[in-house]
Amino acid sequence: MLRVERQRLHDVVVEHLRGFITEGILPPGKKLNERELCETLGISRTPLREALKVLAVEGLIDISPNRGASVSRMSELEIRETFELISGIEAFAGELACERITGQELSDIKSLHDAMVVSKNQNDLPGYYQRNQAIHDLINKAARNSELRQVYLSLNRRIQALRYLSNHQAPKWDRALRDHEEMIEALEARDGKTLSEILRHHLLDKRDAIMLMVRE
Amino acid sequence: MLRVERQRLHDVVVEHLRGFITEGILPPGKKLNERELCETLGISRTPLREALKVLAVEGLIDISPNRGASVSRMSELEIRETFELISGIEAFAGELACERITGQELSDIKSLHDAMVVSKNQNDLPGYYQRNQAIHDLINKAARNSELRQVYLSLNRRIQALRYLSNHQAPKWDRALRDHEEMIEALEARDGKTLSEILRHHLLDKRDAIMLMVRE
DNA sequence: GCTAGGTTTTTTGCATTCAAAATACAAAAA
DNA sequence: TTTTTGTATTTTGAATGCAAAAAACCTAGC
Known part of the structure; x- marks a missing residue:
């Protein structure tokens, strides 16, 4: 039977705050006053503080002793390094995916690709980026490694706010679409090496675009 | 001037518990009674609970609502997947290291390798494994990516207890040593692809050895 | 007007307390 | 004897309270 586990308060709080941060409602550098947050969330300080510890481990906020917490403000170096790491992990995921992907998954990806092209032609940027991400x-899912997946998701959350920003800018369409077409070809050919190369450089391109945005 | 930040209690607790878990003093599956731990550590429940939340995010313990915490007991699948992920990350680190390693670091590694061979000849297993790990x-350090490094260390902590177990067993000397010699050659030749291949398979071999141990 | 020093206020860290859920236990019924 | 049900105890989750550190403020002196 399905066990109904009442969610704990601090878990709910973690999810809320995570959302606020990744969606940019709480911008980088924003000071998090405990009492203030308690009032807006309608809870006491104990569960809030537990939630803050969790977010700190996840790298979404910084806590300095006796000074309190603030939303992480990633330095350019941290952004570079994080993207580099993600590029490596995603490339590896691509290799694994080539060994393990099912026909169904592959055709799902093709459909998404087609939908993405439509979004592009309609100049629907949010739709385009959403499908791209999907x-x-x-x-990543097709790599069938849930540990890898967790790390991937965790790292992505950290740069989500940045992505949000850059999603208002149009990408280099031709390059991006060509990359995706080649990715699908490599997947169909189960050519792990090629796919991982494409993914790696695709990510590093994305990084460069975002680095430009951040600097301005 | 260097700011002396008095460590917070829960940070100290995290380090202590982490040590207890990775050194096997708190074995996998061990139930962590809050009151008990508070008494042995001489603190109240608030900082302890904060520490437990942190360890749960790091994956070292599991917390189930209203049931309390226990040291994570990794399933065979989790072990397989974690090693696979580490193999990918370490392979990527090797590629980066080939681009960025300094002569000094390279000669440090060579010294360590020589010391490791000596340990092996003296049948000094702890010494051998320590240098191997070093x-x-x-x-990993030579890859010059601190985000990668953090993830690497975090994942390694999770399998540290297993490593501890397997460190009482003698490895396949000839294979392990040959791997290491080839690793150093690839590093000297700055041959990233080759190094990453060696590292990946070296890790997967290690995994197989540990999987055998775990099953018994 | 600006700085230095001290005082007040706020905020954080931790202990304690209260409430709710889970577990252990014992007695009664099958 | 085994199962079930009601009660007591333990354990966890969350709120409150208190002390110490940091920040804000205010006054005196230049």
């Missing part, structure tokens, strides 16, 4: 997510 | 750690 494709990468599906490849 | 070599992998140096390669």
